[in-house]
Structures are given as structure tokens and as C-alpha cells.
Amino acid sequence: MATIEELCREHDLLTLGKDNIVRVPFLIKGTLRVPPVVGMDRIQEAFSAKEEATGKPPNAVTTVRLEDAQVLREPIMDRETMRTTDEFVYQVLPAFDAEELIERDFDRVVDELYNLPFEEVLDFLGKLSSALSSCPELLDALQQVFRRTATVADMYIDFSFTSLGYLLNPDAAREMVDSELSSFGIQGSRFMDNWVQVSDTSMDGLSGQLCPTEAKETSGDYKSPEKMYLRAMPTRQLHLTAGNAPAIPIISTCRAISLKSPAVIKSPYGATLGGALVSLAACAVAPDHPSVRNLSIVYWPGGDESVEDVFFGAEAFDRIVIWGAPDAVASVKRRALFTKLVTLNPRYGMSWIGREAFENGEYKEAARRAAIDTMVWNQKACIASSLHYVEGDENQVMAYAEAVQKELAEWDRVAPNFLDPSAQGQIRRLRRGKLMNAQWLVNKQNEGDKKNEGISSVVIVVKGEFDMMDHTLSRMVIVRPVSRLEDALPYLNNSVSTVGLFPESRRMELCDRILARGVSTSYPLGMADRMSTGLAHDGMKVYSELMDWKNR
Amino acid sequence: MTEDKELGRVLEIHDALREVTQAWVRSEDWDEEEAQRLREEAVLLNHKRYFRSIPAYRALAEDVGVDENVTDVEVIKADLMFATDIFKSYDPTLIDNADWQQMTVWLRTVFGGELPGDYSNIESLEEWLAKLMEAELNIMTSSGTSGQYSFVPRDMNTRMALMMNSALVFQPFFAKVLENISEYDAAILNFSSGSAGVQAASNSIGNIVQTAHYLYDMHMPADAVRVLQRGPKNDEERKFIEEFERVMTTEKDLRYEVMLDNIRASLKKGKKILMQGACYQLKELCTKAVEQGSVILPEGSILLFGGGWKTFEGEKMGKTELLQVIDAAFGLKGDSAIEGYSMIEMNTMMTCCSEARFHIPPLIEPIVLDEDLLPKPGAGHRGIFGFLDPFALSYPGFLISGDEINLWHGECSCGRKGYAIDGEIQRVAGKEVKGCGGVMASVKA
Numbered sequence: 001m002a003t004i005e006e007l008c009r010e011h012d013l014l015t016l017g018k019d020n021i022v023r024v025p026f027l028i029k030g031t032l033r034v035p036p037v038v039g040m041d042r043i044q045e046a047f048s049a050k051e052e053a054t055g056k057p058p059n060a061v062t063t064v065r066l067e068d069a070q071v072l073r074e075p076i077m078d079r080e081t082m083r084t085t086d087e088f089v090y091q092v093l094p095a096f097d098a099e100e101l102i103e104r105d106f107d108r109v110v111d112e113l114y115n116l117p118f119e120e121v122l123d124f125l126g127k128l129s130s131a132l133s134s135c136p137e138l139l140d141a142l143q144q145v146f147r148r149t150a151t152v153a154d155m156y157i158d159f160s161f162t163s164l165g166y167l168l169n170p171d172a173a174r175e176m177v178d179s180e181l182s183s184f185g186i187q188g189s190r191f192m193d194n195w196v197q198v199s200d201t202s203m204d205g206l207s208g209q210l211c212p213t214e215a216k217e218t219s220g221d222y223k224s225p226e227k228m229y230l231r232a233m234p235t236r237q238l239h240l241t242a243g244n245a246p247a248i249p250i251i252s253t254c255r256a257i258s259l260k261s262p263a264v265i266k267s268p269y270g271a272t273l274g275g276a277l278v279s280l281a282a283c284a285v286a287p288d289h290p291s292v293r294n295l296s297i298v299y300w301p302g303g304d305e306s307v308e309d310v311f312f313g314a315e316a317f318d319r320i321v322i323w324g325a326p327d328a329v330a331s332v333k334r335r336a337l338f339t340k341l342v343t344l345n346p347r348y349g350m351s352w353i354g355r356e357a358f359e360n361g362e363y364k365e366a367a368r369r370a371a372i373d374t375m376v377w378n379q380k381a382c383i384a385s386s387l388h389y390v391e392g393d394e395n396q397v398m399a400y401a402e403a404v405q406k407e408l409a410e411w412d413r414v415a416p417n418f419l420d421p422s423a424q425g426q427i428r429r430l431r432r433g434k435l436m437n438a439q440w441l442v443n444k445q446n447e448g449d450k451k452n453e454g455i456s457s458v459v460i461v462v463k464g465e466f467d468m469m470d471h472t473l474s475r476m477v478i479v480r481p482v483s484r485l486e487d488a489l490p491y492l493n494n495s496v497s498t499v500g501l502f503p504e505s506r507r508m509e510l511c512d513r514i515l516a517r518g519v520s521t522s523y524p525l526g527m528a529d530r531m532s533t534g535l536a537h538d539g540m541k542v543y544s545e546l547m548d549w550k551n552r
Numbered sequence: 553m554t555e556d557k558e559l560g561r562v563l564e565i566h567d568a569l570r571e572v573t574q575a576w577v578r579s580e581d582w583d584e585e586e587a588q589r590l591r592e593e594a595v596l597l598n599h600k601r602y603f604r605s606i607p608a609y610r611a612l613a614e615d616v617g618v619d620e621n622v623t624d625v626e627v628i629k630a631d632l633m634f635a636t637d638i639f640k641s642y643d644p645t646l647i648d649n650a651d652w653q654q655m656t657v658w659l660r661t662v663f664g665g666e667l668p669g670d671y672s673n674i675e676s677l678e679e680w681l682a683k684l685m686e687a688e689l690n691i692m693t694s695s696g697t698s699g700q701y702s703f704v705p706r707d708m709n710t711r712m713a714l715m716m717n718s719a720l721v722f723q724p725f726f727a728k729v730l731e732n733i734s735e736y737d738a739a740i741l742n743f744s745s746g747s748a749g750v751q752a753a754s755n756s757i758g759n760i761v762q763t764a765h766y767l768y769d770m771h772m773p774a775d776a777v778r779v780l781q782r783g784p785k786n787d788e789e790r791k792f793i794e795e796f797e798r799v800m801t802t803e804k805d806l807r808y809e810v811m812l813d814n815i816r817a818s819l820k821k822g823k824k825i826l827m828q829g830a831c832y833q834l835k836e837l838c839t840k841a842v843e844q845g846s847v848i849l850p851e852g853s854i855l856l857f858g859g860g861w862k863t864f865e866g867e868k869m870g871k872t873e874l875l876q877v878i879d880a881a882f883g884l885k886g887d888s889a890i891e892g893y894s895m896i897e898m899n900t901m902m903t904c905c906s907e908a909r910f911h912i913p914p915l916i917e918p919i920v921l922d923e924d925l926l927p928k929p930g931a932g933h934r935g936i937f938g939f940l941d942p943f944a945l946s947y948p949g950f951l952i953s954g955d956e957i958n959l960w961h962g963e964c965s966c967g968r969k970g971y972a973i974d975g976e977i978q979r980v981a982g983k984e985v986k987g988c989g990g991v992m993a994s995v996k997a
Contacts, residue, residue: 055934055958055975350997387997425925425936429952433635436608437642437661464643465996467700478997491997 004135004277004284007032014138014276016145019043020076020089024272027279028096030293035094036068043071043090059084062269063301068095070299072269074149081452082153082416082445089149091272093299098310101296102317103236103262113260113290114234118177118189121260122170124292127285128257132277133165139277146273152378153415160247164277167250172533173258179534180543181232188543191232192260195552199228232547235318237263238311238339240302240332241271242324243380249275252321253297259546262294264311268324272299302328314338319546342545344538347382347497347520348468349373349528352485353400354506355391363396366502367403369526370477373500374404375411376529378418379473382538383498383521383528386471387478389488397481398439401459404477405441408457412443412475419445419454423472427455430470438462468495485510494518497538500525558597559709559945565594566713566943570720572914577723579967587914592625594942595917595950599628602948605664608638609948625940629919629927633938633950636897638662639702644996647701647778648785652680663689663705664946677775689946692896693748695777704896707946715756717900717915717943722856725890725903729826729854730760736853737818738764739811741829741837746772753856757828765814767807767833768799808840815847824852827882830859835869838881848883855884858892871908871976893977897951899943902973905966910973916941918971920959921952931961931971936980956980 008014011034013023019040026033046064054061064071072091075084103109132139143161150157166172174189181188184198203209237259239252249267253275256263267275275297282292300307310316312335321342322332329343351370357363373385388404390397431440438460445456457475466478482488485506492499492514499514501507502525511522520539523530568590575582602609603620609632613619616631642658652674660667667687674680681691690706706714719726729736742754744766751772758764773779773792784790799807815825827849829837834857841847855878869877871891879885891904902910912918920928920935928935937957941949960974 057934421922421924425921425923428925429635429637432612432633432952433637434640436612436634436638437658464645468995468997480997493995495995496997 001287002284004131004280005138007280007284008138013280014142014145014273016089016148020087020148022089022091022145022273024091024093024276024299025279026094026096026276026299027282027292027295027297028101029296030283030287030289032279032283032287033094033096035092038066038069038071038092040090042066043092046071047073058086058088065095065301069093070095070301072272072299074270076148077150077418078452079147079154081449082418082456083452083454084421089145093272096298096300098307101264101298102310103294104315109234109236109262109294113262113294115193116260116290118174118193118260121257121291122174124286124289125168125170125173125254125257128278128281129165129168129170131281131285132168139164142273142277149270151270151418151420153417155415156378160274163247164250164274167247168254168278173254175533176543177258180541181547183230188232191230192234192547195229195231197227198230200226202226202228229552231550231552232544233550234259234261235546235548236316237261237546238317238320239263239265240320240322240324240328241266241268242328243268243271243377247274248323249297250278253278253295255321255543255546256295257291259543260291261546264296264298264317267297267299269299269301275299303331308335312336312339318548321542321546342540342542344382345495347495347538348387348471348473349376349383349385349498349500350488350492350496351385351388351525352488352499352501352506352510353388353390353392353525354485354501354503355396356503356506357400358392358396360503362503363400364403366525367400368407369502369524370500371404371407371411372526373498373528374408374475374477375415378415379475381529384473385498385500385528386468386473386476387466387480389480389482389485389491391482391485394481397461397479401439401441401461401477401479404479405443405457405459408459408475408477409443412445412456416445417456417475419452419456420472420474423474423476424454426470426472427458427476430460434467434470435460435462465491486513489513489517492517492519494539497521498523498528500528502526558601562594562597562601562942562945563709565590565597569594569915569942570716573717573720576911576914576968576970577720582914582969584914584970588917591914591917591940591942595625595628595940596622598942598945598949599632601945602664606948607661608634608641625917626927628940628950629938633919633921633940633952634948635952636702636895636954638948638951639704639897640700642703644700644778647677647775648782650675655680656684659684659691659703659705662947665689665707676773678773681774692752693774694896695748699777699781701778702896705947710899710943710945710947713943713945714899717913718894721901721903721913722890725854725856725887728852732852733760734762735822735824736761736826737815737821737823739815739818739825739827740764741767741811741827741833743768743770743772746774746776748772748774754828757826757856761826763818763823765811765818767811767829767837770795770799804836805840808837811837812841812844812847815849819847819850825849825882826853827855827857827884829855829857831857831869831874835874835877838877841881842877846881846883853882853884853888855882855889856892857889858894893973895953895955897941897944897947897949897953898939899941899949905964905968905972907964907966908975909960909964909966910977911964911966911968912971912973914970915943918959918973920957925952931959934958937973937977954980 013025016022023035050061050064062073070093073088076087078085139161177189178187181191190196237256241248241252249265252265279297317339320336320339322329323344329345351373353366357366370388376384390400441459442455443457445454446452459477461479496519498521499519500523514522572582572587599622600620603613646655653672656667656671684691688708690711692704694702738757738761740754779789784793878889892901893910894901900913900915904910917940919938920933921938922928922935937955938952956978958974960972963969
């Protein structure tokens with residue numbers, strides 16, 4: 001069997017080649033599909049034609065489809081200024097036919113995958129995890145490729161790559177399955193592997209009891225199944241992932257593998273390399289393993305009807321998991337009418353600071369913790385804090401806002417923000433428009449360099465309501481003064497994922513009232529992204545949602 | 553130079569620009585350089601006036617280190633343009649709390665005049681607007697797509713400029729109509745009264761004809777959208793919502809049928825029709841007319857439509873397709889079906905030509921900005937539409953819209969030359985959300 005590095009060398013994959021071209025493979029039901037060799041002339045021609053046809057500028061045309069390949073175009077970042085340049089990295093990916101990814105042979109998957117002992121799945125995950133941890137040179141090289149176009153600071157990239165092995169950790173997978181699928185005090189993995197007896201008594205339903213004719217005693221066993229059995233049956237899953245972190249498609253892959261599910265994972269634009277890496281690792285360690293033979297990791301541009309009309313059709317999948325961007329979630333909800341959706345809707349987090357922070361002189365600590373919650377995956381994660389409600393007088397609120405500004409300035413120093421032109425434009429629009437009368441505390445990046453100067457982070461003290469559609473989700477903190485924290489309760493709804501509170505006494509006091517309003521999580525301030533297995537995600541036990549619970 | 557003297561010269565320039573525009577309207581030759589020079593002179597004079605009288609403008613200028621003496625219009629384009637959202641820069645809860653005194657204090661920040669008087673006893677938005685009107689301040693409102701109102705304060709000079717400029721742009725289409733107005737009845741796909749910006753055009757048409765048929769024969773209160781968005785607070789509001797839902801939903805089909813019956817009745821009386829409406833309503837009316845076998849209007853009838861699709865994006869129809877439906881329904885085509893484009897912050901209109909270009913009259917200076925909101929020089933770009941409006945005398949007229957356009961410049965085969973918006977106008981795209989953070993729709997927090 002070839003190693004990951006050997007597969008890369010053999011097929012010239014995942015290295016930055018001539019003309020900044022990177023060849024990225026897919027996994028299609030256990031087979032590594034490598035892209036064809038495509039030269040720069042053909043790529044340029046395709047992009048120019050699309051630009052002309054759509055009237056869009058080069059930076060707005062990000063994908064083209066060739067007869068036998070897809071090409072993604074991502075602008076190269078200047079890591080010094082964190083501005084995009086006019087140069088691009090081109091990822092060449094293989095083409096695929098949507099129909100070939102769909103699993104319709106139920107008998108085969110029952111035999112091969114659904115009845116596969118969970119221990120064998122964990123064994124495979126362990127091998128996958130080890131393979132990814134034992135190729136540091138390849139990971140380092142891949143990290144350099146990712147860094148060319150990544151719109152997050154280096155420290156986020158470093159963390160993502162060092163945690164790859166952990167994401168596929170079999171012990172964590174066992175704990176997730178055992179806790180999330182647990183029922184009747186029985187560990188979840190038992191329900192996945194077998195029918196589990198959960199009751200030894202049952203009674204006839206209404207109709208059975210009212211039946212006017214008498215039963216004939218025949219074989220005598222027609223009434224015997226009084227014992228009731230429950231099983232968590234795997235499902236055929238489509239995971240539409242979002243985000244620009246290489247880890248996200250890997251988390252989805254881990255979920256699908258752990259749950260013994262035939263799955264198609266769509267890598268997001270900006271993070272196709274993580275999925276490709278797992279594809280290579282799977283083919284390297286166990287190409288014939290049932291988990292691999294029933295797994296596909298691919299990319300297509302969101303909205304591509306030639307793919308999505310097939311995938312969203314009736315009976316194509318049992319579950320569609322959709323993360324992220326509002327348009328994508330709304331579009332899938334509208335089109336996939338016959339498939340059960342597990343939607344991880346776009347949401348946002350909040351921080352609530354009680355007046356005790358000022359009475360005890362702890363507001364700087366509150367600001368430090370609130371900044372930690374703000375910076376969860378550079379404020380792009382749904383649990384990241386975007387609004388801070390502060391109970392205090394005008395001076396106290398300003399002192400808090402200034403403390404948050406200082407904290408964010410420190411984050412900016414160690415992890416410079418991507419100066420996204422559209423976020424810069426939005427900040428300018430708010431400052432010269434709707435939030436003209438607000439108080440603005442601005443941290444700048446590349447100060448003095450007129451061409452590259454921009455706002456890296458900003459704290460805005462807003463006295464009135466704020467429309468979340470105006471938020472950049474890029475190191476923007478809206479501070480809203482309130483005379484009582486309870487005044488912020490009307491602004492809670494199911495769009496709010498997490499509320500972090502300070503101090504703890506106020507969290508205990510308000511927790512249930514906050515959570516009753518659609519919020520999923522209330523943690524101590526500064527702990528928005530703390531992790532533990534078996535906890536709810538967006539109000540759901542996601543592993544449980546991904547299974548079909550069956551009675552026998 | 554005193555402020556009066558500057559205003560006098562600005563008004564002279566307005567007349568000069570309208571003179572140039574007369575030639576533009578007739579597709580005759582006109583001096584582009586002279587028009588540009590006039591616009592720039594007025595813009596620089598208005599900068600001085602704004603700096604002295606509009607607090608928000610002065611604050612922005614001081615923030616970027618600019619005083620009242622600006623001699624280069626490029627400085628204004630780069631640093632002194634406001635987003636049109638400036639007219640929404642108040643705390644929306646002031647409206648919910650009926651705090652009209654504080655709303656007046658806010659209004660003063662974007663308005664270049666005094667607003668003396670006590671507004672604390674005012675009870676409703678309508679009453680507030682009426683009291684401001686008594687002070688000769690016309691506030692045009694728009695709820696936009698977010699549901700938060702814009703309030704654009706026009707003094708009488710600015711209001712007059714809007715009316716004169718719009719009339720000038722529509723002259724080629726409406727001159728004959730106005731000469732023979734007694735021959736026309738109006739079919740207006742709107743409410744019979746209200747203070748929203750789009751209602752102003754409806755009211756203007758409704759007021760000049762003998763008989764005007766309205767799609768909704770009810771008054772649209774100024775605060776209707778806010779009430780609908782936040783839900784009713786009292787019986788009166790509850791009653792309004794019920795009435796609104798009845799008219800807009802339950803009776804929707806019936807309303808279109810009644811409108812078609814009214815049009816037929818006017819035709820029987822030998823009248824021509826002056827029709828006006830938004831794209832989505834027009835589509836629905838045309839569909840109903842075609843279902844009923846068409847209602848061909850007599851020659852000389854005119855349709856004015858526009859306003860895009862806004863929250864009716866799901867019903868959007870391509871321009872060519874819409875024109876085909878209009879022709880099939882009413883037999884209106886070419887110069888008889890005029891698509892207009894404007895916004896309540898702008899003091900002119902644009903009309904779409906046979907080449908699908910909205911020609912920008914020489915009255916305003918168009919600008920395209922990149923997504924960073926920095927101006928791109930010249931034309932031939934796609935970007936965010938901004939403009940310098942020399943006719944905005946009482947509010948900052950250097951504005952960045954929420955629309956994305958292709959700015960074109962040249963001699964069009966329709967006969968007009970100068971700047972135009974070429975092709976489709978789109979709302980500026982929402983931010984790309986990478987990750988799971990964000991919101992599905994407008995959420996107040």
C-alpha cells in the first residue's frame with residue numbers, strides 16, 4: 001500500500017506547481033480520482049470567457065468548469081499586509097457525475113457498512129488519524145500552500161493543521177457516539193451495532209384491544225414479541241460544509257464515518273485541501289475498508305444545478321446537513337423538499353456584562369474574556385460574540401468599550417486580520433450612514449501605508465437597535481448600553497447561538513430566561529468555544545439527528 | 553462669501569444645468585465639459601454650505617481633516633460622501649416610543665436649517681411629518697428593504713428642484729399628455745394616499761387627471777411598515793394590520809380584477825390611460841389582463857413603471873419578458889412603456905432607452921465605487937452607484953447608494969450621449985459569510 005506522500009508524488013498532487021497550479025484529488029466511493037493535467041492557457045481562456053460572459057471582474061469569477069475538470073481560482077494574500085493581491089492560485093479538481101455518488105443499493109450497504117462492528121470503524125479512524133499525524137513534512141508543505149490564499153491569520157492555520165489528527169481521534173468518536181446515541185441508560189454504540197431490547201412488556205394498541213373478533217390460537221407465538229427493540233440505523237448523508245477552515249470538512253467526514261453512513265462531503269470553496277488530505281489518507285491506509293468504499297469527498301460550486309438537482313431530488317439521500325451561509329441554507333431548504341435536513345443555520349453570539357464588573361473593578365477582565373469569545377474563528381463562527389450588552393452608565397460603558405478595543409488590538413498584533421474589501425466598505429458605509437452618530441473605537445492595520453491601510457478591528461457603541469444584517473463578522477464589536485441586563489432579553493431569539501455572561505452570579509440568575517428564548521448555550525464569559533463530547537449543537541443532538549431510529 | 557450669496561449662485565447653476573438638460577432631453581448636442589464644470593462649481597459651493605449648516609457633514613469633514621475650503625471635487629468623492637443610510641441614522645426605538653422631540657433633534661443633524669418649536673406633544677409619525685411640513689420642510693420617506701425608514705428632509709427649494717427636474721426628464725414622454733390631460737384617466741397601482749417616496753409620483757399623477765383608479769383605495773399610514781414589522785401595539789394598529797392583510801392578500805386577485813374593470817370603464821368613456829406601478833404589481837396586473845384576453849389601450853396611453861422587485865425578488869421577471877407581457881396585456885411598447893429609475897435621496901429621474909440604458913441627465917455627477925467604497929475614476933466599470941447631486945440644498949447630496957451598476961459613457965444609438973447605467977441594476981450583494989456565523993434575515997439586536 002502506498003503512503004500519503006507516495007500517492008502525492010505519483011499523481012503530482014497538493015503541491016504548488018508551475019503558474020501557481022495545485023492539483024487536488026477527490027475521493028469517489030473509495031477510489032482516488034485525480035484531476036487531468038490542465039495547462040495555464042486553457043485555464044486562462046476559460047476564466048476570460050466566463051468574465052466576458054458574466055461581465056464580472058476577475059476577482060468575482062472564482063470557478064470554471066472544463067470538460068474534464070473544475071478549476072478554482074483564489075487570490076493570493078500578501079501575508080504582510082493581509083490584503084489580497086492581483087495574483088491567483090489555481091486549484092485543478094476532477095469532474096464527477098452526481099449520479100455516481102448516490103448510493104441506491106440498500107442491501108449492499110446494510111451488509112457491508114450498517115452491520116460493520118463499531119470497533120472496526122474506530123480501528124479505521126485510528127489508522128486514519130495516525131496516518132495524518134505521521135506525515136509532518138507533507139502537512140507543513142500543505143500548510144504553506146494553504147497559507148498563500150488563506151484569509152485567516154497564521155495562528156489559526158497552525159492550530160487547524162496541528163489538530164487534524166485529533167479531529168479523527170477514535171476515543172473522541174467513541175465518546176460522541178456512546179453519549180449522543182445513548183438511550184435507556186445504554187451506550188449509543190450498542191444501538192448502532194445491534195437491535196437493543198429496551199422493554200419486555202408491551203400492550204395492544206387501541207385497535208387491537210377493540211378488535212371485535214376473537215383471535216385464534218395458532219402457532220402460539222404471534223403475541224410473543226412483547227419485547228421491544230430499538231436500533232439506530234445509519235443514513236445516507238450529504239454534508240454541505242461551510243467555512244474557510246481546513247478542519248470543517250474533516251469534522252463532517254468524522255461524523256459520517258463514526259456513524260457508519262454512506263456519505264458525500266462537499267468541501268467548501270477556500271478549504272478544499274483538508275478534504276483532499278483525508279481522501280489521500282483514506283486511500284493510503286485502507287482503500288478497501290467499507291467506510292472508505294462508501295465515502296466521497298468532492299467539491300462543486302454551490303448552486304450548480306447539474307449536481308444539486310440530482311442530490312436534492314427525492315430518495316437521493318436520507319439526510320442533508322447544511323452549514324452556514326444564509327443564501328445556501330435558504331436555497332437548500334427551498335429545493336430539497338423531500339429529504340430530512342439538519343440545518344446548522346447562520347447564528348451569532350452575544351456577551352452580557354453585568355454592573356458588578358464595574359463595582360468590583362473587573363471590567364477589564366470582562367473585556368478580555370469577551371474578546372476571547374469575539375475572536376472564535378475570527379468571529380466567523382456562529383458561537384462567536386458579535387454584540388456586547390453592557391449594564392452601566394455612559395462612562396462605564398465607554399471604559400468597557402475602550403478595554404475591548406485594547407484587547408482586540410492585541411489580537412490584531414499577534415493575528416493580523418484579513419482586510420476584506422467588502423468588510424472595509426461596509427465599515428465605511430456604516431460610519432458614513434446608519435451608525436454615523438455612534439461612538440467608534442477603531443484599530444488600524446498598516447497605518448501610514450496609504451495603499452494598504454485599513455481597519456483591522458472596531459468597537460462601536462450604539463445607543464439604539466442594531467440590524468445584524470449590517471454586521472461584518474470580522475472583528476466588529478457592537479457595544480449596546482443597557483440600564484438592566486434584562487432589557488436585552490427582547491433581543492434574544494433563535495438566531496442567537498450563545499450568550500456568555502459575566503459575572504457568574506448573573507449567569508445563574510438569567511440562564512433559564514435566556515435559553516427559553518431560543519438561545520442554545522449560556523456559558524461563563526470567555527468560554528464560548530469550550531468543547532466537550534456529547535453536548536448539544538444548535539439545540540440538537542446532531543449524531544442522533546443523523547440516525548434513523550427504528551423499532552422492532 | 554456669505555451663505556445667501558452661495559445659495560444664489562447655486563440656484564443660478566441649477567437653471568444653467570436645466571438649460572443644458574433641455575438639449576439632452578431633445579437628444580440634441582450639448583456641452584458635456586460645461587455641464588461638468590457647472591456641476592463641480594455647485595458641488596464645491598454646496599460643500600461650503602453643508603459644512604456650515606449640516607452637523608453630520610461638518611463632523612465627517614472635520615474627521616477627515618477637511619475645512620470649508622475645498623477646491624477639488626476629487627476630495628469630496630474620496631472622503632465626503634455619505635451612504636444613503638445616513639437618513640436612517642436615528643434610533644428606531646424613538647419611533648416606537650413616539651419620542652418626536654428626539655427625532656427632531658436627530659433630523660437636525662442631517663438637515664441644513666433650523667427646526668424650532670416643540671415636538672414633544674406629537675403622537676404619531678404622520679403628525680410629525682405634518683408639523684415639519686408647516687415649517688416648510690418636506691420629508692420624503694422610504695421603508696427600503698430592511699423595514700427601517702429613511703427620512704430625507706427637503707426644503708422648498710430642493711423640493712421644487714426635484715419636481716422641475718423630474719418633469720424635465722419626462723418631458724419627451726409626457727409633454728403631449730399634459731397638453732391633453734383631459735383625455736386621460738389614471739390607473740395607479742398604489743395606495744390612494746400616503747407619504748412614502750414612491751407615493752409622491754402616484755399622487756402627482758392622481759392629482760392632474762379627472763379620474764384616478766387606485767389599486768388600493770386606502771391610506772397608507774407613514775408608520776405602516778414599522779407597525780407591520782414589529783407587530784401591533786394597540787387596537788388601532790391591530791385594525792390597520794387586519795385591513796392591510798385583507799387588501800393585500802385576501803382581496804389581491806379581486807383588486808386586480810376591479811382595476812381592469814375600471815380601466816375598461818374608462819376606455820368606454822373614450823379615455824386614454826396613464827398607468828403607473830411597481831414591477832411586481834405590473835406583472836400581476838398584466839398576467840390577470842392576459843388571462844382575461846388582453847385590454848388593449850388606445851394610442852397615446854402611457855405606462856410608467858420601475859422600483860425593481862425588492863422583497864418580491866422570487867417573482868422577478870427578466871426585463872425583455874416583462875416588456876413582452878406588458879405588450880401582450882395592454883398593447884403598450886416602445887415609448888409608451890417607460891421604465892424609470894431614481895431613489896428618494898436623488899433630485900432627478902432616469903428613464904430607460906431602447907438600448908436598455910438608463911440615461912443619467914447632466915443634472916447630477918455619477919460615480920462608481922469599488923467594494924471598499926473608494927471611487928473608481930471614469931466610466932466603463934461595474935461597481936456601487938454614487939452621485940453628487942448639486943440640487944440637494946438642505947441635506948448632504950454627496951451620496952453612495954445601495955445599488956450596483958455598470959456605469960457607461962458614450963453616444964447611445966437611441967440618440968442620447970453622456971453617462972448611463974447600462975444593463976441590470978442590482979442591490980449591493982450581501983457579505984459573503986464564511987463559517988456558520990451570520991443571520992438569515994434582518995434581525996434587530
